[in-house]
Amino acid sequence: MKERETDLKDPVTKAIQRRVSVLQLAEVLGNVSEACRCSGMNRTSFYEWKKRFQTQGIEGLKNLPPIHRTHPQRTPPAVEAKVIAASLDHPDWGCLKLEACVKSQGIHVSSTTIQKILLCHNLGSRPQRWLRLEKKYLMEGLPLNSEAVRKIEQYNPCFKERYTAVNRPGELLAQDSFYVGTLSDLGQIYLHAVVDMYNSFAFGLLYAGRAPKCAVAVLRNQVLPFFREKKIPVGAVVTDNGREFYGKETHYENFLALNGVKHRRPQGRNPKTNGFIERFKRTVLKEFFLIAFQNKFYNTVEGLQADFDVWLAAYNYERPHLGYRNFGKRPIDMIND
Incomplete structure (x- = not known):
């Protein structure tokens, strides 16, 4: 029973x-x-x-037995490694050319299989292969030729800044101001942002304007006090040719001179030369301001600034940065190190 x-x-x-x-x-x-x-x-x-x-x-x-995760016809790892190596040696080549390339080495793999291998390793597109090649060279300390530099600059706006020698926190800061939204009673609101080019640590103040005094305020109220507390000297600030930095009023340049900070100007009409701030601009607009204005009504700059400060604290103190200098560390870790 x-x-x-x-x-x-x-x-x-x-x-x-x-x-x-x-x-x-x-x-x-x-x-x-x-x-x-x-x-x-x-x-x-x-x-x-x-x-x-x-x-x-x-x-x-009865139920059929489960399908094995490892297929008997799967491409051997050694062959996959050679396909990946060939794709990084020739990032602009398509799968047909790569098939002929590995075939000359005695490896017979179809173009379809090569495409599947590249997709599995996030190398399916040309930009992905060029950026992976860049990361490989940065990790191994090998130089890039002029053609590789030109291609990587095409796919990565802030690549040009990577060859700016920055050896410590505070040595070189990037600053800019950009439009983030409109408040009904105040009009257009601008974020005056500063980013440390050594570790991506960011600062920002919101104002209803782009006057030189606004650009000075973020340095006076946030940037310089922070580095003084950490006992880190500020070397120079790089900006574009905006009126808030190079207008008839010389408040901004006078303030930098009084504090012993140099002022550097990048190449005009080329955002790549100030790529750090351009990358931060894209991140903050996408991850904070676009969402904030959709989910909440703001009638004061103070209210928007308070929410932005919460997001910025997470950006600096909690969020790992996968860039070429931080390599997974938080910006505050790079400063403390």
């Missing part, structure tokens, strides 16, 4: 009995659709189980 109860509780036996009962019900009713509706089985499955029962009997109503 106990053995029979055990058999009835067996999941395999239960599944077989359920499928047999559906087949019997369809035969009694003479209506497959009604039998499937009563049992909760779709018609495709019903006909599949019926066919297997007719050809294999009760054994055909």
Whole structure:
């Protein structure tokens, strides 16, 4: 008796009995659709189980064994490694050229398989291969030729700044101001942002304007006090040619001179030369301001600044940065190190 109860509780036996009962019900009713509706089985499955029962009997109503995760025809890891190496040696080549390349090395892999290998390793597109090549060279300390530099600059706006020698926190800061949104009573709101080019540590103040005094305020109220507390000297600030930095009023340049900070100007009409601030601009607009203005109504700059400060604290103190200088560290870790 106990053995029979055990058999009835067996999941395999239960599944077989359920499928047999559906087949019997369809035969009694003479209506497959009604039998499937009563049992909760779709018609495709019903006909599949019926066919297997007719050809294999009760054994055909058992579940098939699971498919192995490792397919016997899978490309060997050594071959995958050579395909990846060839794709990084020639990032602009397509799968047909890569197929011919590895074939010359005695490796016979189809272009379709090569595409699958590249996709599995996040190398399916040309930009992905160029940026992976850049990371490889940065990790191994090898130089890039002029063609590689030109291509990487095309796919990565802030690449040019990577060759700016920055050896410590505070040595070189990037500053800019940009439009983030409009408040009904105040008009257009601008974020005056500063980013440390050594570790991506960022500062920002919101103002209803782009006057030189606003650009000075973020340095006076946030940047310089922070570095003084850390006992880190500030070397220079790089900005674009905006009026807040180079206008008729010389408040900004006078303030930097009084604090012993140099002022550097990048190449005009080329955002790549100030790539750090451009990358921060894209991040903050996408991850904070776009979401904030959609989910909440702001009628004061103070309210928007308070929410922005919360996001910025997470950006600086909690969020790992996967850039070429931080390599997964938080900006505050780079400063403390």
